[in-house]
Structure formats: structure tokens, C-alpha cells
Amino acid sequence: MSDDDDKQLSRLLQRNLAPPARDPMFRIRVLERREREQFVRRVTLLVGTGIAAAGVYAVAATLGETDRTVRGVGLCLALALGAAMYVPALFQAMRGMGGK
Amino acid sequence: MTSDAEDVALLEAVRGGSERAFNLLIDRHQQAIRMFLRGVTTPADAEDAAQETFLAVWTQAKNFKGMSSVRSWLLSIAWRKAKGMQRWFFRSRKRETAYYDEAAITGMTAESGDPAERLALNQALAQLTTDQRAAVMLCLGCELSHGEAAEVLEMPLGTVKSHVSRGRARLREFLGDSYE
Numbered sequence: 005m006s007d008d009d010d011k012q013l014s015r016l017l018q019r020n021l022a023p024p025a026r027d028p029m030f031r032i033r034v035l036e037r038r039e040r041e042q043f044v045r046r047v048t049l050l051v052g053t054g055i056a057a058a059g060v061y062a063v064a065a066t067l068g069e070t071d072r073t074v075r076g077v078g079l080c081l082a083l084a085l086g087a088a089m090y091v092p093a094l095f096q097a098m099r100g101m102g103g104k
Numbered sequence: 105m106t107s108d109a110e111d112v113a114l115l116e117a118v119r120g121g122s123e124r125a126f127n128l129l130i131d132r133h134q135q136a137i138r139m140f141l142r143g144v145t146t147p148a149d150a151e152d153a154a155q156e157t158f159l160a161v162w163t164q165a166k167n168f169k170g171m172s173s174v175r176s177w178l179l180s181i182a183w184r185k186a187k188g189m190q191r192w193f194f195r196s197r198k199r200e201t202a203y204y205d206e207a208a209i210t211g212m213t214a215e216s217g218d219p220a221e222r223l224a225l226n227q228a229l230a231q232l233t234t235d236q237r238a239a240v241m242l243c244l245g246c247e248l249s250h251g252e253a254a255e256v257l258e259m260p261l262g263t264v265k266s267h268v269s270r271g272r273a274r275l276r277e278f279l280g281d282s283y284e
Contacts, residue, residue, distance in 0.1 A: 010244060013275060017245040020222040022139040030138070031130045034158045041159065 046093070053089035057082040111174035119165040130158050133175060136246050137182050143229060143241035145186045153185040160185070172255050176248065180256045183238060190234070228278040232271045235259070239267035240275065 023030070064078015111132070117125030137157055141150035160181050168177055229237055235257070242253035243264075254264040 009276070010272070013240075013272065014244045014247060016221070016225060016279075017143065017241065018139065020225045021142045021241075021245065022135055023142075025135050026131065027134060030134050030154070031127060034130055034155050035127075037155055038159055038162060 050089060050093060053085060057085040060085060108173050112168075112170065115161075115165050115168055115174055118161060126158075126162060129161065129174075133178050134158075136175060137178055140179055140238075140241045140246055141182055141186055143245055144183075144234060144237045145190065149186065149189045153182055153189055156185045157182040172252070175246075176252050176256050179242065179246065179248075180258070183256055187234075224279060228275050231274050231278050233267075235263075236267045236271035236274070239264050240271035243268045244272070 061078050061082035064081065065075055068074025068076075068078065111129070114125045114129045114132075118129060134154065138150060138154045141153050144150075145153065157178060161178065168174065172180075229240075232240065238257055239253055239259075242248045242256055243250060248256065250261060250264050250268065253268075254261045257264060259267075
């Protein structure tokens with residue numbers, strides 16, 4: 005098989021399968037998808053943390069039905085968990101609003 | 105700066121969270137990645153895998169070790185994505201429907217060139233095994249060396265050479281002299 009054959013085949017493949025060299029729509033689709041995936045990830049994390057914090061408090065409240073200290077520790081843990089997730093998200097949202 | 109060095113610099117910047125570098129990297133490589141994927145899989149899967157390839161670049165830029173060119177690294181991600189998609193037939197059908205629905209609205213599939221020639225080429229490519237198509241697309245379509253293609257496909261060099269040789273022969277046999 006000669007180099008000319010390969011060149012012809014290369015040209016045929018490129019002519020029929022290559023998209024335009026510049027395709028801003030493709031870039032926009034990638035960026036849009038990235039934003040969507042980041043949003044879903046953030047929401048999942050926030051909802052998951054909320055559920056975990058509620059779970060921690062529920063367990064502590066059940067175990068410490070008569071013991072206020074255990075319940076207090078549970079509440080603190082739940083608040084700490086919530087704060088660790090929500091406060092950075094809140095700052096990020098505020099920064100986002102400030103930037104616009 | 106050479107093209108390769110520029111790519112590495114862009115990837116470094118992407119690692120640091122640069123949007124501009126990410127956009128440039130997409131612009132520089134989308135054509136090769138999408139052409140390769142169009143040759144190895146369906147149009148819908150190709151589009152999806154190409155997008156996923158660049159999303160992986162955004163999240164995994166730190167995984168680039170510099171052992172190959174950035175383009176080879178991107179093609180190897182694209183190849184893994186394409187192979188992964190073929191395992192999920194039903195999702196692939198769903199993507200196909202969504203792709204043609206969107207294409208009908210945006211005219212996404214409108215390509216230049218001769219439709220008859222494209223049809224003949226697609227039929228010819230369908231005669232090859234997936235590995236043969238991938239090897240042919242890399243070596244002839246993307247003009248990589250056999251060694252680079254072997255790295256991308258994670259196959260021995262001899263296997264790639266054999267895939268290219270057989271693939272080329274079958275394409276030629278199927279297409280005849282129609283493409284000259």
C-alpha cells in the first residue's frame with residue numbers, strides 16, 4: 005500500500021468525519037454541561053448534608069431522651085455539620101452575587 | 105513555543121482553574137477528538153463522548169503525566185469514554201433519540217461534503233471491528249504514528265499495525281476506487 009493511498013484515505017476520512025475547525029456551539033455545550041453537573045453535585049451534597057445533620061440530631065435526641073447533655077452534643081454536631089457545608093456555600097453565593 | 109508545549113501550558117492553567125485556557129484547549133482539540141469518535145461510534149455517542157472527554161479534562165487535568173502529547177492523552181480519554189458507552193446499549197438508544205431531536209432543531213448534523221460519499225464511508229467503516237476502526241481513525245484520520253496510536257489504544261504496537269493494515273485493506277476493498 006503506497007503513501008498516496010494512505011493520503012487519499014486520510015483526506016476521505018477528514019473530509020467526511022471532521023467537524024469544523026472552529027465550533028463555538030460545541031464549546032458552549034461542554035460548558036453548559038459542566039455547569040449543570042456542578043450544580044447537581046452541589047445540590048446533592050447540600051441535601052445529603054441536611055439529611056445527615058437531621059439524622060445525627062434524631063439519633064442523639066432518641067438516645068438522650070432523658071439526658072440533656074447527649075441531646076445537646078447531638079444538636080451541636082448537627083449544627084457543626086450543617087455549618088461546615090452551608091456557610092461556605094452561602095459565602096460562595098454572596099460572592100457570586102457581588103461579582104455580577 | 106511549540107504546539108505541544110503550548111498545550112502543556114494550557115493544561116497547567118486548566119489545573120489552576122483557568123476558564124480561558126479550558127476554552128482554548130477545547131477549541132484546539134475538538135476537531136480531532138470528534139472526528140476520531142465519529143469514526144468509532146454512532147454520531148450521538150460521539151458527541152456525548154467528546155463532551156465527556158473535555159469535562160474529564162476539567163476535573164482530571166492533574167492526571168496528565170506528560171508521558172505523551174496532550175492530544176494523545178485526550179484521545180485516550182475519548183477512546184475509554186467511547187468504549188464505556190458501547191456497554192450501555194439502552195442509554196445509547198436514548199442518546200441517539202435526543203441527539204437527532206436536537207439536531208432537527210439546531211441543524212447540528214449539517215456537514216459539508218457529499219452525502220453519498222459519507223454514506224459509503226460509513227458503510228465501509230461498519231465493515232471493520234471497533235478496534236480496527238479506532239486504529240484506522242487514529243493513524244489515517246488523526247495522522248498519529250503507530251506508536252502513538254498504540255499508546256492511545258493501550259494495545260501492543262504489532263496489534264495496532266495489523267489493525268491498520270487490515271482495516272485499510274477492507275476499506276479499500278469496500279470503497280473500491282470511488283474515493284480517488
